[in-house]
Amino acid sequence: MPNEISPLSPLAPARFDAVPAELETQLASGENVLAHVEVDLDAGLRFARGLLAVTERRLLARDPGSEAWRSWDLRAGLSLRHSDHAGVGTLELCDEVSRLASWRYTLGRNVAALQVLDHAERRLESLSTGRPVRVREENLCPQCKTALEPGQEECPICSREIHAPPSTWTLLRLWRFARPYRGALFAGFALTLMTTAANMIPPYLTMPIMDKVLIPYQNGVPIDAHLVALYLGGLLLAALLGWGLGWARTYILALVSERIGADLRTATYEHLLRLSLEYFGGKRTGDLISRIGSESDRICVFLSLHLLDFANDVLMIVMTAVILFSINPWLALVTFVPLPLIAWMIHVVRDRLRTGFEKIDRVWSEVTSILADTIPGIRVVKAFAQEKRETARFREANRHNLLVNDRINKTWSLFSPTVTLLTEIGLLVVWAFGIWQVSKSEITVGVLTAFLAYIGRFYTRLDSMSRIVSVTQKAASGAKRIFDILDHVSSVPEPANPVHLEHVEGRIALRSVGFRYGNRSVIRDLDLDIRPGEMIGLVGHSGSGKSTLVNLICRFYDVTEGSIQIDGIDVRSVPVADYRRHIGLVLQEPFLFFGSIADNIAYGRPDATRAEIVAAARAANAHEFILRLPQGYDSLVGERGQGLSGGERQRISIARALLIDPRILILDEATSSVDTETEKEIQKALDNLVRGRTTIAIAHRLSTLRQADRLVVMDRGRIVEIGSHDALMAREGHYWRLYQAQARNVDVELDDLGREEVEVAVAEA
Amino acid sequence: MPKPDFQLSRNAFDRLSFRGADGELHDGVVPVRAFPIADPQHGIALVGADGHELAWIDSLADLPEAMRALVEAELAAREFMPQIRRLSGVSSFATPSTWRVETDRGDTEFVLKGEEDIHRLSAQTLLVVDSHGIQFLIRDLAALDAGSRRLLDRFL
Structure with missing residues (x-):
């Protein structure tokens, strides 16, 4: 393809590459570049290359699109500021009264820019304090602030983005799943070989039947019954042999392919579950379901049916070719004339069909995605009477599906008849050449009959062989979509050298934590220390980053910058499962899986005894209502199971958290979705849960956080206040305003707070 | 639209300054398009550094020339969605x-x-x-x- 570009073309600049020559020439003697960044946007945000560098004594810059260099001597009073918005980073150089210059770049340059910033800041700090330049105690990654090995320049955590496109030979990668069955596969192949050989016998026998029995009979020689019996017996035997071998072959290979398919499905699912929430956030449920379900099935059918047939066909062609050439090379040559033509046709159509099938797949997942969107949201659809609109959306997706299918069917439907036509023409050629040869007495009628019998089979196989093109492409695109999942490296990766947490005290430290979702900065430069056993209440408007912070602490996501430490160990160096074992989570919308209540409580610890389950349920104030259910702890619940009220579900999920006895407890709006009466009951259950554990609680209703040791008030991704309820009230800052808003029911800024709840808050205040 | 009841200027740090009807000065004000794709020319909010909306501009065309130039320049410096x-x-x-x-x-x-x-x-x-x-x-x-x-x- 002429307009493809090399995959090697470097997108991100080499981060720690050598100082560019143009910069080198600008340096005074004895001056060294400490860090530089190639900025790629000009002031008007157009793509253009510029350069910004920091040396021991000055900042040097060549503005994008210009040849001139500017420089600013570092002096006290200067400051370099960094910010980013919508994927564009900005560095601004300011003095006391005005802005001197600014540089913009896309976030791909961020690491280099942060290095420039870091060096410049430390020099400037030293200039203003008069102290020597502070050296970084450790070699820290400029992006995530984790310690690097001495001499290691690239941070292993930050540089894990891989942008290599997957290879086109995706199907070969299935070998990984076929390996365990290679014995059976080999046996299947051997059987295929034998079956094909057995099927070669009957046409061969037509030759003597014709030449030694039928033609002599027409010429007046009586039929030799013994000879006929011999030939017919041979035909029957060959048929029986082919039948038996074919059965064994198909059975073995179908068995194997089913197993490969099952392994593939399980492996994909297992991998999928290990991916971070970030991955699930970006994918649609319907698409993921169809990938694991139907794609793996398609691959399985491909392996058991199409690939098998194809192997069979290839063997047959080779064997037929050998036999035909051994009988009569000239006629054989003529027979094979249409073959290259068909091969060429297959090649031409291949590309077109493949892209078409990929497209069909994408459109198909569009259709299923609509189902997956609408069915869980059916209450909303009905409440707003939007059934017609949803139907229209579905019809539109279906229409798109039809359109794409129609387009590819145009090519595809032309393809098969053309192959058939070529087949007929091929037969015609053989007939013509054969009759001519018979007339010259170069071959017998028997030989011609045998040829026609062979190629009759052989050309029909060519027709079915041409089908392999499409099924292979379908299977390959299916395999690609599955390997897309399998190749996706979890953005919450398992550490290379894991540190195992034996005993957790529950001390949590957040060090200049930043988190970016897409190009939106959700958490910025956040520091927080939580003592073991302390209860922290997270407070703030919705959208202030509370839930994100909790997700980061749970390690559902990894921080973009900075680090989170538990008992002084970076959470990224602890195996994910190990770490989560110490965390209990109670969410606003408790999710119960389909199963018994006991199963749901024991979800985090399937080996828990019944006594432990009951104890946990008692502590969660759930025991009594569970006993009121007809089947007690064996009652089935779940999304479509027996209806439990919100409060009841919540208490089950609290029991679930209690049972694993975590050192760290996270309550994300645990009592927000229930009425006050239920809340009191849940609160009682929570009090049991909180005791002696490091607890982080998020609540809109500030009154529920009264017993928190410290309240952390967040606003737009930053901590704005920390302190006890009384201290914060005394300060009359953010918290005070939030509290007043709830208490007085004026200026309700808490978006999620319904009117009812506000009134309740007033009643409580 | 009547003359807007606020004033805009650019300060030495190249940020927008906003002076509302109450006379209070806000530095670092940013214009934000409410519908950057569907309707970029209408519905622009001026948002203060603290994230609160200070003013709403129905249509860019309604602004006095000088003010519009300021807003447009600031938008151009902030918005990055290459076509x-x-x-x-x-x-x-x-x-x-x-x-x-x-x-x-x-x-x-x-x-x-x-x-x-x-x-x-x-x-x-x-x-x-x-x-x-x-x-x-x-x-x-x-x-x-x-x-x-x-x-x-x-x-x-």
Whole structure:
């Protein structure tokens, strides 16, 4: 393809590459570049290359699109500021009264820019304090602030983005799943070989039947019954042999392919579950379901049916070719004339069909995605009477599906008849050449009959062989979509050298934590220390980053910058499962899986005894209502199971958290979705849960956080206040305003707070 | 629209300053389009450094000339959504794929992580999000040349 570009073309600049020559020439003697960044946007945000560098004594810059260099001597009073918005980073150089210059770049340059910033800041700090330049105690990654090995320049955590496109030979990668069955596969192949050989016998026998029995009979020689019996017996035997071998072959290979398919499905699912929430956030449920379900099935059918047939066909062609050439090379040559033509046709159509099938797949997942969107949201659809609109959306997706299918069917439907036509023409050629040869007495009628019998089979196989093109492409695109999942490296990766947490005290430290979702900065430069056993209440408007912070602490996501430490160990160096074992989570919308209540409580610890389950349920104030259910702890619940009220579900999920006895407890709006009466009951259950554990609680209703040791008030991704309820009230800052808003029911800024709840808050205040 | 009841100016740090009817001065005010794609010329909010809306501009055209120039300059310096005019090449049809594009802001390359990063905003408008979260807009599919459309088609 002429307009493809090399995959090697470097997108991100080499981060720690050598100082560019143009910069080198600008340096005074004895001056060294400490860090530089190639900025790629000009002031008007157009793509253009510029350069910004920091040396021991000055900042040097060549503005994008210009040849001139500017420089600013570092002096006290200067400051370099960094910010980013919508994927564009900005560095601004300011003095006391005005802005001197600014540089913009896309976030791909961020690491280099942060290095420039870091060096410049430390020099400037030293200039203003008069102290020597502070050296970084450790070699820290400029992006995530984790310690690097001495001499290691690239941070292993930050540089894990891989942008290599997957290879086109995706199907070969299935070998990984076929390996365990290679014995059976080999046996299947051997059987295929034998079956094909057995099927070669009957046409061969037509030759003597014709030449030694039928033609002599027409010429007046009586039929030799013994000879006929011999030939017919041979035909029957060959048929029986082919039948038996074919059965064994198909059975073995179908068995194997089913197993490969099952392994593939399980492996994909297992991998999928290990991916971070970030991955699930970006994918649609319907698409993921169809990938694991139907794609793996398609691959399985491909392996058991199409690939098998194809192997069979290839063997047959080779064997037929050998036999035909051994009988009569000239006629054989003529027979094979249409073959290259068909091969060429297959090649031409291949590309077109493949892209078409990929497209069909994408459109198909569009259709299923609509189902997956609408069915869980059916209450909303009905409440707003939007059934017609949803139907229209579905019809539109279906229409798109039809359109794409129609387009590819145009090519595809032309393809098969053309192959058939070529087949007929091929037969015609053989007939013509054969009759001519018979007339010259170069071959017998028997030989011609045998040829026609062979190629009759052989050309029909060519027709079915041409089908392999499409099924292979379908299977390959299916395999690609599955390997897309399998190749996706979890953005919450398992550490290379894991540190195992034996005993957790529950001390949590957040060090200049930043988190970016897409190009939106959700958490910025956040520091927080939580003592073991302390209860922290997270407070703030919705959208202030509370839930994100909790997700980061749970390690559902990894921080973009900075680090989170538990008992002084970076959470990224602890195996994910190990770490989560110490965390209990109670969410606003408790999710119960389909199963018994006991199963749901024991979800985090399937080996828990019944006594432990009951104890946990008692502590969660759930025991009594569970006993009121007809089947007690064996009652089935779940999304479509027996209806439990919100409060009841919540208490089950609290029991679930209690049972694993975590050192760290996270309550994300645990009592927000229930009425006050239920809340009191849940609160009682929570009090049991909180005791002696490091607890982080998020609540809109500030009154529920009264017993928190410290309240952390967040606003737009930053901590704005920390302190006890009384201290914060005394300060009359953010918290005070939030509290007043709830208490007085004026200026309700808490978006999620319904009117009812506000009134309740007033009643409580 | 009557004359706006606020004033805008640019301070020494190259930030917008806003003085409302109450006379209070806000520094570092940013204009934000409410519908950057669907209706960029209408509905622009002036948001203070603390994230609160200070004023709402129904239509850019209604602003006095000088003020409009200020707002437009600030918008231009903040908004970054290059419009793809031509797709000159892709490294592969399987993702992640490096795209070489010509945009209204010059030529560049970016990495498309997956097909799901191409969002269809309407029948003819696409939003392509690169690996760093930068959004590229294809405002009118039909306006692209045949080559670009053919390449793009492989991802849709």
